[in-house]
Amino acid sequence: xxxxxxxxxxxxxxxxxFAYAGEAHIARPADPSSLSxxxxxxxxxxxxxxxxxxxxxxxxxxxxxxFFNSLRExxxxxxxxxxxxxxxxxxxxxxxxxx
Amino acid sequence: MTHxxxxxxxxxxxxxxxxxxxxxxxxxxRNEYDVIIVGAGGHGLxxxxxxxxxxxxxxxxxxxxxxxxxxxxxRNTTIIRSNYLYDESARLYDHALDLWENLSTxxxxxxxxxxxxxxxxxxxxxxxxxxxxxxxxxxxxxxxxRWLSAAEAKEFCPPVNISPDARYPVMGxxxxxxxxxxxxxxxxxxxxxxxAKRGVDIIxxxxxxxxxxxxxxxxxxxxxxxxxxxxxxxxVSAAGHTSVVMKSAGIRMPLESYPxxxxxxxxxxxxxPCVVMSNTVHAYISQSDKGELVVGAGTDQYVSYSQRGGLxxxxxxxxxxxxxxxxxxxxxxxxxxxxxxxxxxxxxxILGKTPVKGLYVxxxxxxxxxxxxxxxxxxLAWTVAKDEPHPIxxxxxxxxxxxxxxxxxxxxxxxxx
Numbered sequence: 001x002x003x004x005x006x007x008x009x010x011x012x013x014x015x016x017x018f019a020y021a022g023e024a025h026i027a028r029p030a031d032p033s034s035l036s037x038x039x040x041x042x043x044x045x046x047x048x049x050x051x052x053x054x055x056x057x058x059x060x061x062x063x064x065x066x067f068f069n070s071l072r073e074x075x076x077x078x079x080x081x082x083x084x085x086x087x088x089x090x091x092x093x094x095x096x097x098x099x
Numbered sequence: 100m101t102h103x104x105x106x107x108x109x110x111x112x113x114x115x116x117x118x119x120x121x122x123x124x125x126x127x128x129r130n131e132y133d134v135i136i137v138g139a140g141g142h143g144l145x146x147x148x149x150x151x152x153x154x155x156x157x158x159x160x161x162x163x164x165x166x167x168x169x170x171x172x173x174r175n176t177t178i179i180r181s182n183y184l185y186d187e188s189a190r191l192y193d194h195a196l197d198l199w200e201n202l203s204t205x206x207x208x209x210x211x212x213x214x215x216x217x218x219x220x221x222x223x224x225x226x227x228x229x230x231x232x233x234x235x236x237x238x239x240x241x242x243x244x245r246w247l248s249a250a251e252a253k254e255f256c257p258p259v260n261i262s263p264d265a266r267y268p269v270m271g272x273x274x275x276x277x278x279x280x281x282x283x284x285x286x287x288x289x290x291x292x293x294x295a296k297r298g299v300d301i302i303x304x305x306x307x308x309x310x311x312x313x314x315x316x317x318x319x320x321x322x323x324x325x326x327x328x329x330x331x332x333x334x335v336s337a338a339g340h341t342s343v344v345m346k347s348a349g350i351r352m353p354l355e356s357y358p359x360x361x362x363x364x365x366x367x368x369x370x371x372p373c374v375v376m377s378n379t380v381h382a383y384i385s386q387s388d389k390g391e392l393v394v395g396a397g398t399d400q401y402v403s404y405s406q407r408g409g410l411x412x413x414x415x416x417x418x419x420x421x422x423x424x425x426x427x428x429x430x431x432x433x434x435x436x437x438x439x440x441x442x443x444x445x446x447x448x449i450l451g452k453t454p455v456k457g458l459y460v461x462x463x464x465x466x467x468x469x470x471x472x473x474x475x476x477x478x479l480a481w482t483v484a485k486d487e488p489h490p491i492x493x494x495x496x497x498x499x500x501x502x503x504x505x506x507x508x509x510x511x512x513x514x515x516x
Contacts, residue, residue, distance in 0.1 A: 001409045001411060002401075015409055015411060020400035023402075037501045037502070037503075040501075041353070041500045041501045042351075044444070044500075045444045045500045046351045046352070046353050046500075047354070047355050047402075048351075049342040049343075049352070049355050049356055049402060050343075051340070051343050054402055056401065056402065072401070074402055074403050074404050074405070075403075075404045075405060076405065077401075077403055077405050077407070
C-alpha cells in the first residue's frame with residue numbers, strides 16, 4: 001500500500017485516504033476552438049505513461065479535500081516528492097535533482 | 100514433434116515418459132525475418148501461428164523479454180465470454196469464442212476450454228435494466244445471453260447468497276452459457292508449439308529495446324538485448340509495456356498502464372460450477388480444475404509497472420466475495436499477484452495498422468484480453484499479412500481517438516473495470 005504525503009496537511013497517510021486523478025501538468029487549451037483534431041486527441045487521450053518518473057495528481061478526499069501533485073517512480077511505486085497544485089514540477093535530472 | 104494422442108500417451112507411458120520431445124526449440128535470433136512480433140503472450144504467439152498457418156508466412160520471430168506466457172497470459176483469471184454491448188465488440192469477442200471452441204483440436208493441445216457459463220449478478224435496479232439491455236443487444240447480434248431470476252441464479256450456482264437482507268441483494272442475473280474458462284498457460288504453450296512446428300522462431304529472454312525506422316520512416320527492424328534484428332514488418336503485442344515500445348518508434352499511445360490483481364485460495368473439492376461476476380460489488384470468481392478458487396480484483400487507481408498492486412484492492416474484493424458467497428468466509432487464500440494492463444480511453448482494444456509503415460499494434464485490451472486471444476491473434480495476422488484491416492478489427496483503429504469514433508465500452512458494457 002502506498003503511503004502518501006499530503007503537502008497541505010503535512011502528514012503521511014495510507015493510500016485509501018486519497019484518490020488518484022491522472023497525469024499532472026496537462027493544461028487545458030487556451031483557445032479550444034483553434035485546436036486541430038490531432039491536438040484534441042493529444043489533450044484528451046494521449047498520456048506519457050512512463051516506465052519511470054511520473055508526474056500525477058492526487059486528491060486528499062478523506063482529509064483536506066485538496067488536489068496536489070506528486071512525482072512517483074512507476075516501477076518501484078516510490079514517491080520522490082509531493083507538492084502543492086500550481087507549483088512547478090521538481091527537477092529529476094541535472095544538478096540539485098531529486099533521487 | 101510428437102503428435103499428442105491417446106496412442107502417444109500410452110506409448111510414452113510404457114517407456115517411462117523418457118522419450119517426449121521438447122515442445123518447441125529455444126531459438127536464437129537470425130539476422131532477418133519477414134515479420135517480428137514483440138511479446139510472446141497468447142496474442143503474439145497466436146498471431147505467429149495464424150501467420151504461418153493461414154497466410155503461409157513462416158519466416159517469423161516472436162521476441163519475448165521474459166519467458167513465454169509469463170506476462171498477462173499467465174496472470175489473468177482465465178474467463179472467456181463475449182457478451183459485450185456494441186456491435187463492433189460483439190463481433191470481435193464472438194469471433195474469438197468461435198475459435199476457442201475448436202482450439203484444442205486445432206492446436207493438438209488441450210487448452211481445457213470449459214463452457215461452464217458466466218453469470219453476472221444484478222444487485223440493483225440499474226443493474227437489472229442495464230443487463231436486460233445487454234441481453235437484448237447481444238441476442239440481436241446472435242450472441243448467447245439470457246436473464247435469470249434470483250431463484251434461478253441460485254439454482255444454477257448454489258453458493259450464491261440471494262437472501263433479501265444481504266448487504267448486496269441479488270435481483271437477478273445475466274447468464275452466457277457459451278462462456279467459460281480455459282487453462283491460460285496451455286493457450287500460450289499450445290500456440291507456441293503449433294507455431295514452432297511451422298517454423299516460427301520463439302526467442303525468449305530477449306528484450307526489445309527499440310524499434311528502428313529507416314530514412315523513409317518505415318520500419319527497419321528492432322534493437323534487442325541480442326543485437327539488431329531486421330524485419331520489414333513488426334507487430335507489437337506487448338500489453339502493459341506497449342506504450343514504452345511504441346514510443347521508441349515515435350508514436351505516443353493513448354494508453355495508461357495499471358496493475359490488475361488476482362488471487363487464489365487453497366484447493367478444495369468441486370463446489371463452484373460456473374464463473375460468477377458482480378460488477379457492482381466488484382468481485383468475480385471461479386474454481387479451477389485444480390480446485391483453487393480464482394478471484395479477480397480491480398485495477399489499482401494509479402499508473403504503475405510494478406506487477407504488484409496494493410492491498411486495499413484485495414481487501415475490498417475479498418470483502419465482496421464473503422458477502423455474496425458466505426460459504427467462502429473461512430477459505431484461506433494461498434497467493435496473490437499482479438499484471439500490468441494497458442487501458443485505452445474507451446476501454447476497447449487498439450488493433451491494426453499504425454501511422455508508421457510496417458508497424459502494427461495489438462494493445463489496449465485492459466482488464467479483458469485473455470478471452471480475445473484467438474480472435475485478436477487471428478485478425479492481427481490477417482492485418483500484418485495483407486497490410487489492411489480485417490473486417491472484424493477494422494473499427495478498432497488508432498485513428499478513432501482523432502476522429503472521435505470511439506467504441507465506448509467503458510460506460511456501457513458489462514465489463515469489470
